Amino acid sequence: MATQKDRIEKLEVDMGKLKDLVKALATESQRLATDAQEKGTSIKGIERSLNDLLGRSSRTGGDGDRGSSNRNTPPVRQKEDQTNFPRPVKMKFPQGGENTSNEVVNQREEDTLFVEEEPQISLHALAGYTRPHTMRVTGRIGYRKVLILVDSGSTHNFVDQRVAQLLGLAVKPIVQFWVTVANGERLLCTEKYEGVSILIQGLEITVTLYSLQLTGLDVVLGIQWLEKLGPVVCDWGKLSMIITKGNRIHELVAQCTAQG
Structure with a gap:
């Protein structure tokens, strides 16, 4: 039977693993943020990568002691995106600057002459x-x-x-x-x-x-x-x-x- 001292030592080991995991998450997050800036990775991609990392850590956590309650902890599932809304796309215009769809429509109206009624x-x-x-x-x-x-x-x-x-x-x-x-x-x-x-x-x-x-x-x-x-x-x-x-x-x- 595990003594009180054994349980304390095991907790210290688990705390060390948790600290390592937090450090790894911070490093991965910084790397993904850098990739997002350099390669234009979407925020959704970062979220999915972090969720995958958390899921893997939850599935592998507690392997050092199979008698621990951690083996019954279900893995963290990636939350499905139910929105499916299209994301806005920035467009470049010949005259420079950004524009919105309303401004595009207004510009088209200004570029086309319509008299009050068709002659x-x-x-x-x-x-x-x-x-x-x-x-x-x-x-x-x-x-x-x-x-x-x-x-x-x-x-x-x-x-x-x-x-x-x-x-x-x-x-x-x-x-x-x-x-x-x-x-x-x-x-x-x-x-x-x-x-x-x-x-x-x-x-x-x-x-x-x-x-x-x-x-x-x-x-x-x-x-x-x-x-x-x-x-x-x-x-x-x-x-x-x-x-x-x-x-x-x-x-x-x-x-x-x-x-x-």
């Missing part, structure tokens, strides 16, 4: 002929005489690409966007002209124009211009419009009759 042009305006509730009038941009279609079926104001080049209009840099035709076709617009002055039968207006390839027309004035006029009196029988600007009244008269 639309009526099929009649694109084809160059009039229809009910449209008017053809003549005007001038600088020195050049231009043929204009006032069309409530088009959302924005457009100018023929060739005419814009001949007039030397200052191009506003934009990201290309699509213009929807009434028949569902989509046309690509790559240029925009701001602050273009047009003189129409004594009425001077300033508009923003988008370039398209038009047929039989130089300019289309759509809702973008019409909605800024305020109250307008239209006589579609006579194809005329009465517009009040300041203290003056202007009457625009169509240069040709409507076609069905």
Whole structure:
């Protein structure tokens, strides 16, 4: 039977083993931390390595005395990771610095031009002929005489690409966007002209124009211009419009009759 002295000596031996184990754990932890910095080892990898080390020590502990209660101590099991959440990944951007997903989205929105609504042009305006509730009038941009279609079926104001080049209009840099035709076709617009002055039968207006390839027309004035006029009196029988600007009244008269 083991005496009190024997038990004390055994405890001292076990304490020595425990100290050695703690020292080994500290050394292993420092090594793993160094590897993590040098090789980018994940925190989960460090935890798994430490858990494995603890599991091995618990399974081998007490082998010096099989009669000890340590032999009945179950091994420490590695705790399973139940989260499985993806970890964030740092991305490098050409302009330097880190960015977040929201900033990426905002940057993409800034890099792409979207007007308040996707511009639309009526099929009649694109084809160059009039229809009910449209008017053809003549005007001038600088020195050049231009043929204009006032069309409530088009959302924005457009100018023929060739005419814009001949007039030397200052191009506003934009990201290309699509213009929807009434028949569902989509046309690509790559240029925009701001602050273009047009003189129409004594009425001077300033508009923003988008370039398209038009047929039989130089300019289309759509809702973008019409909605800024305020109250307008239209006589579609006579194809005329009465517009009040300041203290003056202007009457625009169509240069040709409507076609069905």
